[in-house]
Amino acid sequence: MSTTPVYLLAALLFGLGVIGFLRQRNAVMILMAVELMLNSANLTFLGAARARGDVDGSMMPLFLIVVAAAEAAVGLALILALFRSRRTLDIEVPRSLRD
Amino acid sequence: MREALFYLFGAGALFAGANVVFRRHAVPAAIWLVACFFFLAAEYLLLGFPFLAAIQVLIYVGAIMVLFLFVIMLLDLHGAQPVQAQARFAAGLALALVITALAAAAAAGGEALAEAQAPDMPALVEALFTTFLVPFEVTSLLLVAAIVGALTLGRSPDITPPKQRIRPGRDTIRMVGGAPPRDEAQAG
Structure with a gap:
């Protein structure tokens, strides 16, 4: 088995994430598309790690998952704050950072 | 397979x-x-x-x-x-x-x-605490920052001093945009 199917799958998943990111207007759905893209990056790292046979490539997903957790926590807190002040999650609505 | x-x-x-x-x-x-x-x-x-x-x-x-x-x-x-x-x-x-x-x-x-090879965990853990020790510690800092940030952002904006807010047996906790306590006092 070669790395090509791994990279192809990661590229397709990343493309799906990009489509979702550009297509959605709901902030939660956009965050979910970002999670999809992060996962495709993880898959690429793991494929490369298995091809090279060293541990560095499999280290990155570990950190990426932590960063994704932090990103989700802060992003969802931001979404809650947005909803509290605007009563909507449509990203077209907010025009300023102040309330 | x-x-x-x-x-x-x-x-x-x-x-x-x-x-x-x-x-x-x-x-x-x-x-x-x-x-x-x-x-x-x-x-x-x-x-x-x-x-x-x-x-x-x-x-x-x-x-x-x-x-x-x-x-x-x-x-x-x-x-x-x-x-x-x-x-x-x-x-x-x-x-x-x-x-x-x-x-x-x-x-x-x-x-x-x-x-x-055999399970990836020993190699990963060894690298995590030797080569990647600094990123590992930075990650813990990042997590603390994220928790504090999420708490700060998620806090309700109308925080008043605790003495005015807590009345035993009457106050309820609302997650999102709950009515201010004063309205409840008038309603009840």
Whole structure:
């Protein structure tokens, strides 16, 4: 088995994430598309790690998952704050950072 | 066998990912994202990373997606969500990007995947506490910063001193935009 199917799958998943990111207007759905893209990056790292046979490539997903957790926590807190002040999650609505 | 399973779970991950992107309801999209993460965990397992597969399920599905679902339910996001007016242009752009990436991946030619050694955990843990010690510590700082940031952002904006707020037996805790305590006193 070669790395090509791994990279192809990661590229397709990343493309799906990009489509979702550009297509959605709901902030939660956009965050979910970002999670999809992060996962495709993880898959690429793991494929490369298995091809090279060293541990560095499999280290990155570990950190990426932590960063994704932090990103989700802060992003969802931001979404809650947005909803509290605007009563909507449509990203077209907010025009300023102040309330 | 391994390759066939890889393609099978890859197709599953793509199907689930497409459902995440093209669904217009938030709850099914989140559930499909959970399915996608499970398929990806299976791919990690097939590539020979059982520890990362477990982490994927535990943290992504167990923590992050539960947080997502919690927020979706909390904000009452039922009903179809709006999509961008220029979605067709965006999708075209993304498709062009994907085709470029696919062509690049195919043109680069594949390296052969090494056979998976015994469990990945000992090597990972050893590297984590030697070579990657500094990034590891920075990660813990990042997590603390994220927790404090989430708490600060999620705090209700109308914080008044505790003495005025807490009246035993009368106050209730509201998660989102609860009515201020004064109204309750008038109503009751």
